[in-house]
Amino acid sequence: MFIPEFRDIESAMELIAPHVHRTPVLTSRQLDAITGARLFFKCENFQKVGAFKFRGATNAVLSLSGSQRAAGVVTHSSGNHAAALAHAAVSRGVKAYIVMPSSAPEVKKRAVAGYGAEITFCEPTLAAREAAAAEIIRRTGATMIHSYDNFFIIAGQGTAAIEMLADIPAPDAVIAPVGGGGLLSGSAIATRHLAPAAKIYGAEPLLADDAARSLHAGAIQPALPPRTIADGLLTSLCERTFTVIRESVNGILTVTEEQITEAMTLIWTRMKIVVEPSAAVPLAAVLANRELFRDKSVGIIVSGGNADLSKLPFAQDA
């Protein structure tokens, strides 16, 4: 089992830098006043395809061998990884086969199709997704690019933290949302090297608290059936990400659905940027743990901005 080291994230940074946006780090005096912390938001909602996932996908595509490029790439994903891999592959002339559950948000289906991928719809179960992907691999020889259980994906996701830490002087803490753990693992490897004094936290919905339970139990716990609005954080850890998280992460902070909606409302109304629910989970964790972060300098990875405007959590006046 290969796990990236810091030099692998540095290599990914060099490889993908010409192809990804160097996203801004934004601050907000209002949110600092509300939380009592000094917050630095690394805005991957402004990344291409609207999420950090484009970093890992680009690193994976650029790391293919010649024969792999010719056969194409395949993945199963209901979310941003699907769009990211589609765009990273097709824009470099590599065929992308994407397996999506038919229940995926319309906005994400349209995005994947728009990037020129070949979509195969399947039932919304992991077994159906894996079977559909396996069939495509048999038929085409395409290379599987898992959304987080992949060396190059984890290394690519870690580049957001490299950029962020270049813009933040000596943070006391770094927080990333955790679903399958690709972003958190990459961020942890980069932060341990570049800011060894910083605490590293994952943030996840209480309704999808498998990472917290896994750390507590000392073994990977499966994700519960998905009920949270943070639809990017439904997946379970894998051995690769769990190994990194167990070694390098100081804790997993869990938040309620109400706290996620409150944090998302604050980001939209005070910072005037569009973030998806999953991306608001780290700010929700700061709000739910004020004493832990009081007067601390905190780097937050804002994971994505692909909110489905037809399914917003804000109460609508009649």
Added chain:
Amino acid sequence: MFIPEFRDIESAMELIAPHVHRTPVLTSRQLDAITGARLFFKCENFQKVGAFKFRGATNAVLSLSGSQRAAGVVTHSSGNHAAALAHAAVSRGVKAYIVMPSSAPEVKKRAVAGYGAEITFCEPTLAAREAAAAEIIRRTGATMIHSYDNFFIIAGQGTAAIEMLADIPAPDAVIAPVGGGGLLSGSAIATRHLAPAAKIYGAEPLLADDAARSLHAGAIQPALPPRTIADGLLTSLCERTFTVIRESVNGILTVTEEQITEAMTLIWTRMKIVVEPSAAVPLAAVLANRELFRDKSVGIIVSGGNADLSKLPFAQDA
């Protein structure tokens, strides 16, 4: 009737620069591809209080005499000008009396109160607002700062265009939304001086097309009863703004409610920034007039980001 010249906008720029954000000019390859134009968005949604109005209000407050400062300022406004004047005045130790219709959006009432203004609620008619403001002036001697029929306000709003034109090489056109005409007048005066070859357009909802009708008739036409979602653009022109607009603006482009919602959806989903409906009206005008702007370099003033999340125009899934 005093009307600002370019040097008055330059003076305003010097006066307010230490107190306002220099907002970014953003571009979007996706929106360029959709419109066929090259668009430059001057993001006043990131301005303090979330709107360009803070520029004019700051200029007006900083231009008060000593005795005027001591007596305070008053205005009647249902929207961003109220918050802007409240913040500009109170943060400099000047008392702010704000008359708001009781029907004003909750988000804007809370903002004005939060900035420390003294609010007087009244019936939602212009007569009631003016009467309430007159009573405050009688009682306190406060100086009336009208939201657009004011020399310093117009000069202050023009500073957004000065900054924008420093960031855009030789635009073919500049578009600003038009309600009372303060932003459009200030933008027109600045653009005529700095980019004399550029066309200048106002953009307004068809349901509040009083500026277009006024230009056509050659005399100010009153605004219709407010029905548009672009609630920042309900007011009528005044002689001061009409004079500038008649002399310097090439045309007023009107758009439907559906076009405003479509443009707002594009800005939120493609650019990942929160803009209020009024701020989407110029992009709606580009979409509705593709031939006019094809291959043209177009500067758009994104007027504000104070969208009421409880009253969004996007259809919600059941």
